[in-house]
Amino acid sequence: MTRMKKREKALINISKKTFIQVTVLLLCLMVVSIILTYVLPKGEFGVLEDGRTDYSVYLKSEDQSGISVVKGIFAPFLVFASGDGLTLIMLSLFLLIISAAFQVMNDVGGIRLIVGDVAKRLGSRKYLLLAVITLVFMLFGAFLGLFEEMLTMLPIVAALCLMIGFDSFTGFLVSIVACGFGFASAVTNPFTVLLASEIIGVNPLNHIYYRLIIFVVMYLLLIGFVFLYVRRISKNPDSSLTLSHDVDLRANVSEQGSFDTGYGSGSEAEGENSFRGKASPKKIKILYIIFLIAALGLIILCSALPSIRDYTVPVLIAYFLIFGITVGIISTSDPKFVFRSFGKGIVGALPTIVFIGLAASVKYIFDEGRIMPTIVNQINRLTEGRSPIMVALVIYLIILLLEFFISSSTAKAILVMGILSVVSVGLSKSMMVLLYTFADGYTNVIFPTSPVLLISLSMIGVDYFKWVKKSAPLFLANLALVTGFILIGIAAGY
Secondary structure (H helix, E strand, O other), X not given: OHHHHHHHOOOOOOOHHHHHXXXXXXXXXXXXXXXXXXXXXXXEEEEOOOOOEEEEEEEEEOOOOOOOHHHHHOHHHHHHHOOOHHHHHHHHHHHHHHHHHHHHHHHXXXXXXXXXXXXXXXXXXXXXXXXXXXXXXHHHHHHHOOOHHHHHOHHXXXXXXXXXXXXXXXXXHHHHHHHHHHHHOOOXXXXXXXXXXXXXXXXXXXXXXXXXXXXXXXXXXXXXHHHHHHHHHHHOHHHOOOHHHHHHHHHHHHHOOOOOOOOOOOOHHHHHHOOOOOOOHHHHHHHHHHHHHHHHHXXXXXXXXXXXXXXXXXXXXXXXXXXXXXHHXXXXXXXXXXXXXXXXXXXXXXXXXXXXXXXXXXXXXXXXXXXXXXXXXHHHHHOOOOOHHHHHHHHHHHHHHHHHHOOOHHHHHHHHHHHHOOOOOOOOHHHHHHHHHHHHHHHHHOOOOOHHHHHXXXXXXXXXXXXXXXXXXXXXXXXXXXXXXXXXXXXXXX
């Protein structure tokens, strides 16, 4: 009976405690947002001749009424019918499908076969392995602007880190956090550097050497934090943030014959008996390696080609839906089992839809309460008559504040850079792009309004507040470095 329970457990399994904590936190943010619509003055942006919004023009409204309470309460549902609704629906569907595809991969035995093989080959060079994985994920964020898509790789990387003697939290650091750091240390990130540069009218390659230096420094900061953490848990395993989560995972994997010794230590027959797959373990491993490489290749291709970049998520949904099921059926010759496993993965990820709706409802409330133009107007006024250094820090802090409520890089780029492109604040356009990328990226892995962060933490069973406490030294050092880079950049005429 115990064996069956472990096999039936979903790969993405959000605990009741985590679900309640995150839901309450986001509900509190919703309440504060609703109150602000009654406290702050209302306003509107101007309109250009071609019908586009002119963010440089602010028109104050005499209407003092806030968003209706009913609309505020139902914001998590109404936001899916708003202008951001299609994006949110696609993100929700994306998360459900990839979790289902990885559930099939897990139940078939693909995850255990792959990570077991990698652990056996590179286990003796595990610190080098962590450094390389961290670099790869940072490169994805810095050059291609990947972040949400990397949720597909978290279960694999977390399992790999577990297999080489660390924990799931280490996998979270070297994948999701690394990608977030790369996203902020942007070099050619299309969603921050390229978009912001286009809006403000500057060549994105200007002073690219400075952004490359920033990337290297931030990589060293993150990898130093990772190494300190893994050395601590190596000396004292009880200090792991995912101790209870990993105990269950280790027991489940060990029970199926691959964690303690790694697949391949036993006979071929023993390996086959440990997995659901009807094909040979070697064939299953090859099938899923091709499956993952093709997925990464598809992500890179979609991100690199402007003509299909906007369709990255739909393309990935189709890929994981079709090939997640197909590879599972080829491996097991049991369609009924595969579809049941696929459904189990969808059910396990359903709470993430609640997180997405609640997090996105904050921006919806601000828009519907017509206080977003007022907030933006105050940003413009705060920069008037200040020194370049003070203006830079104010802009940075203001974008940080906006990031708390608006996690979309594209939305903030249009909003913030649209204003900065028409104001004279004593800063170069390249510096304003740099300020934007700094403020937009790192917060994706610290603010509670980032759905990817909340979902990632839920996947590894880490409480959000524990993450904040553990990561405080990392982000304090990050803030000091960012401030230093801003000051050096202004002094050097960046």
